[in-house]
Amino acid sequence: MLEHNNQFCTFHLGDLFLGIDVIQVQEILRPQAMTNVPHAPSEVRGLINLRGQIVTAIDLRKLLHVTPCDEAAKEEQMNIVVRTSEGTVSFLVDAIGDVLDIPGSLRAPLPNTITYDSTYFSSVFKLEDRLLIVLEPERVMGRAALAPSTRRLP
Amino acid sequence: MDDILEEFLIESYENLDQVDEDLIELEKNPDDQARLNNIFRTIHTIKGTTGFLGLSKLESLTHVGESLLDELRDGRRASSRETTDVLLALADAVRSMLSDIEATGEEGSNDHDDVRDRIRAVLDGEGEDDTAREEEEQHRVFEDDTPTQLVHGLEEQLAEEDKRDEDEDVEDEDITTSAPSIDELDLQDDDDEQDEESDDDAESSEPSWEPPQVDHSIAASARSAAKPPSPPVPAAEQKKESKTSNRSSQRLSETSVRVDVELLDKLMNLVGELVLARNRILQFSSYMDHPELVGASQALNLLTSELQEGVMKARMQPVGNILKKVPRMVRDLSNSLGKKIEIEMEGTQTELDRTLMEVVRDPLTHIIRNAVDHGIEAPEVREAMHKSLTGMIRIRAYHEGGQVNIEISDDGAGLDVRRLKAKALDNGLYNAEQLQRMSDREALELIFHPGLSTARAVTNVSGRGVGMDVVKTHMEKIGGMIEIQSSRGRGTTFRLKIPLTLAIIPALIVATSGDLFAIPQMSLVELVRVERDRIEQEIETVYGAPVYRLRGELLPLISLDEVLGGDPAPHNNEHDIYIVVVQGDHQQFGLVVRDVYDTEEIVVKPLGKYLKSIPYFAGATIMGDGRVALILDTMGLAQEVGVLDEKHHHAGIEEHHEQAREEREETLLLRSFEGTQYACALSQVARLEEFPAANIEEIGSGYVIQYRDEVLPLVCTCEVFRTGTWRPPEEGLLHVVVLSREGQTIGLVVEQILDIVEVSSRSMREGKRAGIRAVSITTGTVIEHLDVDALFDLTAKRLGGTLHA
Numbered sequence: 001m002l003e004h005n006n007q008f009c010t011f012h013l014g015d016l017f018l019g020i021d022v023i024q025v026q027e028i029l030r031p032q033a034m035t036n037v038p039h040a041p042s043e044v045r046g047l048i049n050l051r052g053q054i055v056t057a058i059d060l061r062k063l064l065h066v067t068p069c070d071e072a073a074k075e076e077q078m079n080i081v082v083r084t085s086e087g088t089v090s091f092l093v094d095a096i097g098d099v100l101d102i103p104g105s106l107r108a109p110l111p112n113t114i115t116y117d118s119t120y121f122s123s124v125f126k127l128e129d130r131l132l133i134v135l136e137p138e139r140v141m142g143r144a145a146l147a148p149s150t151r152r153l154p
Numbered sequence: 155m156d157d158i159l160e161e162f163l164i165e166s167y168e169n170l171d172q173v174d175e176d177l178i179e180l181e182k183n184p185d186d187q188a189r190l191n192n193i194f195r196t197i198h199t200i201k202g203t204t205g206f207l208g209l210s211k212l213e214s215l216t217h218v219g220e221s222l223l224d225e226l227r228d229g230r231r232a233s234s235r236e237t238t239d240v241l242l243a244l245a246d247a248v249r250s251m252l253s254d255i256e257a258t259g260e261e262g263s264n265d266h267d268d269v270r271d272r273i274r275a276v277l278d279g280e281g282e283d284d285t286a287r288e289e290e291e292q293h294r295v296f297e298d299d300t301p302t303q304l305v306h307g308l309e310e311q312l313a314e315e316d317k318r319d320e321d322e323d324v325e326d327e328d329i330t331t332s333a334p335s336i337d338e339l340d341l342q343d344d345d346d347e348q349d350e351e352s353d354d355d356a357e358s359s360e361p362s363w364e365p366p367q368v369d370h371s372i373a374a375s376a377r378s379a380a381k382p383p384s385p386p387v388p389a390a391e392q393k394k395e396s397k398t399s400n401r402s403s404q405r406l407s408e409t410s411v412r413v414d415v416e417l418l419d420k421l422m423n424l425v426g427e428l429v430l431a432r433n434r435i436l437q438f439s440s441y442m443d444h445p446e447l448v449g450a451s452q453a454l455n456l457l458t459s460e461l462q463e464g465v466m467k468a469r470m471q472p473v474g475n476i477l478k479k480v481p482r483m484v485r486d487l488s489n490s491l492g493k494k495i496e497i498e499m500e501g502t503q504t505e506l507d508r509t510l511m512e513v514v515r516d517p518l519t520h521i522i523r524n525a526v527d528h529g530i531e532a533p534e535v536r537e538a539m540h541k542s543l544t545g546m547i548r549i550r551a552y553h554e555g556g557q558v559n560i561e562i563s564d565d566g567a568g569l570d571v572r573r574l575k576a577k578a579l580d581n582g583l584y585n586a587e588q589l590q591r592m593s594d595r596e597a598l599e600l601i602f603h604p605g606l607s608t609a610r611a612v613t614n615v616s617g618r619g620v621g622m623d624v625v626k627t628h629m630e631k632i633g634g635m636i637e638i639q640s641s642r643g644r645g646t647t648f649r650l651k652i653p654l655t656l657a658i659i660p661a662l663i664v665a666t667s668g669d670l671f672a673i674p675q676m677s678l679v680e681l682v683r684v685e686r687d688r689i690e691q692e693i694e695t696v697y698g699a700p701v702y703r704l705r706g707e708l709l710p711l712i713s714l715d716e717v718l719g720g721d722p723a724p725h726n727n728e729h730d731i732y733i734v735v736v737q738g739d740h741q742q743f744g745l746v747v748r749d750v751y752d753t754e755e756i757v758v759k760p761l762g763k764y765l766k767s768i769p770y771f772a773g774a775t776i777m778g779d780g781r782v783a784l785i786l787d788t789m790g791l792a793q794e795v796g797v798l799d800e801k802h803h804h805a806g807i808e809e810h811h812e813q814a815r816e817e818r819e820e821t822l823l824l825r826s827f828e829g830t831q832y833a834c835a836l837s838q839v840a841r842l843e844e845f846p847a848a849n850i851e852e853i854g855s856g857y858v859i860q861y862r863d864e865v866l867p868l869v870c871t872c873e874v875f876r877t878g879t880w881r882p883p884e885e886g887l888l889h890v891v892v893l894s895r896e897g898q899t900i901g902l903v904v905e906q907i908l909d910i911v912e913v914s915s916r917s918m919r920e921g922k923r924a925g926i927r928a929v930s931i932t933t934g935t936v937i938e939h940l941d942v943d944a945l946f947d948l949t950a951k952r953l954g955g956t957l958h959a
Contacts, residue, residue, distance in 0.1 A: 033780070033781060033782075035669070035774075035781060035782035035783065035784070036669060037765055037768070037771070037784060038717075038718035038719045038770070039718070039719065039768050039770060040764070040765055040768060041764060044764050044765065046782075047761075047774055047782040047784075048782065049776050049780055049781070049782050052426075052427045052430055052776060053759070054759045054761070054762075054774045054775075054776065054782055055762070056761070056762040056764045056765060058764070086762070086763045087762050087763065088762075089762060089764070141763060141764075
């Protein structure tokens with residue numbers, strides 16, 4: 001990522017404070033009607049109709065192994081629609097934060113001791129009061145091909 | 155300038171494809187002046203335009219080609235394999251130069267000297283003799299004053315000059331840049347050609363020779379110059395032809411427009427959206443009982459349908475477009491393999507959606523390559539099989555039941571089911587028992603199994619065992635199907651069944667517990683409703699597997715709910731259920747659903763990468779209410795659940811049925827010289843003969859007898875079983891069973907022909923030793939049924955493989 005481009009769309013997921021490069025974010029949507037896809041990988045919540053385009057909605061809590069929220073909270077989750085080289089996807093998150101403009105000097109590499117699955121993160125920004133972890137949508141999609149479907153073979 | 159270049163590239167590519175086609179046709183009909191003129195015109199246009207665009211390498215290459223074409227056109231050289239070869243090479247070279255230009259905007263470093271040299275070599279083919287004759291001709295030209303010949307002579311000189319003056323080409327360009335825009339050039343091309351000729355004619359009346367750079371300027375100014383006084387008949391004919399075709403192409407350009415494929419795709423997408431919006435409005439207006447809204451929405455409905463149809467039509471292209479390159483490919487391949495193959499195409503005007511066309515292109519090419527490489531036998535083999543030396547590949551495209559079918563058939567060797575099975579056994583794909591149960595038709599399907607190729611040798615063409623499986627996946631991806639028919643020795647037919655269009659398809663909307671799913675209508679056969687109080691009686695189970703009796707046949711059932719991880723007991727008796735009867739590969743099965751709604755036109759949307767690996771779904775669509783519904787991939791569903799895995803079981807049952815039907819097989823009972831009784835299927839017996847022993851002749855490979863002007867090789871069962879050798883008796887009559895297979899005949903010598911009996915095929919068991927097809931118990935005795943194929947193979951081996959490949 002280039003030094004000068006440090007605008008992030010931030011969001012909350014449980015205790016996590018995460019950001020996605022604003023360039024990759026297409027839009028933010030309120031909770032949408034979801035179509036369940038049987039036998040999909042567990043992190044796929046379903047499909048949403050985005051003005052005629054069908055978009056896969058990914059449960060970020062599941063993907064990042066954050067304790068799942070209850071059903072009512074699930075219904076309230078917001079969509080961050082992201083463009084990737086593999087097409088458009090929607091990430092389901094608990095709450096949307098501000099778009100933050102962060103100087104590149106605050107960037108730090110990921111600590112090696114990170115307890116979450118770090119595959120999807122690229123770096124950390126040392127904000128004054130807290131840390132922002134940068135999520136890379138491309139990496140999420142890169143893993144999608146490997147994601148096992150939950151279908152059971154008879 | 156860029157636009158001009160682009161236009162030039164597009165047109166040249168197209169024209170070159172046509173050149174390929176024309177050249178191949180020309181090789182067959184060397185007298186086809188129209189085609190020759192077409193080729194000439196294309197090369198001439200490219201030459202002219204490249205000069206204008208300053209592409210000197212391409213210009214000089216096409217110039218040489220033009221000289222050769224000119225000779226062909228004037229009839230001074232007959233079109234031959236050699237000329238076709240170099241001209242095809244020329245087309246390839248030009249193509250590769252064009253793609254260089256396309257990539258970089260400039261000519262590449264490769265100036266294809268080899269091709270030029272080859273053409274020159276052909277041009278100089280007869281060496282000095284040729285030049286001598288040309289000189290002679292030139293003299294005669296001046297005497298006879300025949301313009302065409304004269305022109306040719308002059309052009310030759312021109313070529314010479316050109317060569318010398320290549321460095322001065324720049325001047326040429328300076329002059330030609332004042333020429334009209336490229337469009338005009340194209341339209342006027344034939345006139346140009348004509349003008350040049352007349353121009354040359356005009357020049358020819360003057361003995362003095364103008365340097366070439368002036369020639370162009372004259373060509374330009376000489377448009378209005380006098381026509382030749384009385385051109386000889388062939389030239390006049392040519393001109394007429396070129397004029398008419400010119401006119402028709404002009405008309406075409408007036409009534410048709412080039413449209414960017416991307417734009418078409420975008421339009422299609424928009425229409426898709428529109429269809430969805432219409433569906434919503436229609437649904438909405440059915441709730442609202444407002445006459446004006448109903449009227450408006452009905453109008454919208456009609457218009458949308460028409461628009462959809464129109465855009466779809468715009469995306470249709472004749473199948474011939476992807477077949478254009480086939481003759482050339484077949485020619486090149488068959489030449490390199492030393493085979494003679496003719497290709498016949500029918501229904502090339504049949505139209506297909508262009509996205510589908512792209513998907514079908516590779517499978518089609520693959521199958522044709524296979525036919526050339528493995529299907530059609532080498533000429534020697536064909537001769538031995540009494541087939542015409544020239545193999546035939548037929549490609550037929552036609553509409554049938556809302557689908558486009560493309561059939562590729564060859565009259566080659568056909569697929570060898572036994573070898574397929576053996577191969578499958580070797581590779582451990584199936585065990586012997588499964589293979590034995592497999593019907594021939596199923597065995598043919600083995601070629602779609604990855605990693606199974608029956609080609610004996612891996613050639614650079616095919617035989618690596620990758621391919622047919624890819625062909626099948628390609629076809630299935632677009633909701634198409636592929637079928638094979640093959641008969642040994644007579645050839646193979648592949649039939650590709652392709653849906654008309656992909657984007658918008660009619661589908662049946664069904665529901666399980668709550669969710670909606672769309673089933674493409676293409677795979678639907680019928681719907682059966684089972685009332686709730688009848689469910690228990692009508693849905694039976696066979697060892698746990700639910701089935702339904704549909705007109706006497708057992709229909710295996712799959713519960714959609716269960717498959718998709720829902721309620722495992724689909725037919726709890728609270729609700730009527732529906733059985734959606736779906737056509738699988740060979741067999742129907744029933745999909746049990748909770749509810750069935752309307753059929754609807756749905757727009758197929760692809761699933762994201764995350765969901766591609768789920769075999770149950772072919773895509774998704776948006777329903778009238780804006781909800782997303784998944785489109786079921788019925789084939790994938792059936793395969794995953796294993797309904798079709800059971801096809802071997804069912805095949806077993808089918809075979810039983812078949813046996814039950816043709817229960818009795820007529821067999822000939824005979825006693826061999828060893829005193830053993832054998833049986834032989836009467837269907838394989840051509841005649842029973844008696845020959846005087848004295849007529850038997852011995853040749854190196856065994857005993858033969860003259861029979862109906864042919865040599866009938868004689869074989870004895872003892873040779874098959876290696877229990878001894880047979881010598882003909884000195885005198886007396888010899889009983890011979892004449893067996894035939896695929897036009898070949900052999901004579902089986904026997905001691906006695908006993909009887910013809912009917913053997914129940916149910917009593918037959920597979921033979922345990924080589925040469926025995928089956929064993930049966932007939933009238934209390936065990937009889938071995940001879941494997942006639944083994945007899946033929948043995949004889950063939952003895953005769954050094956000439957009898958049968």
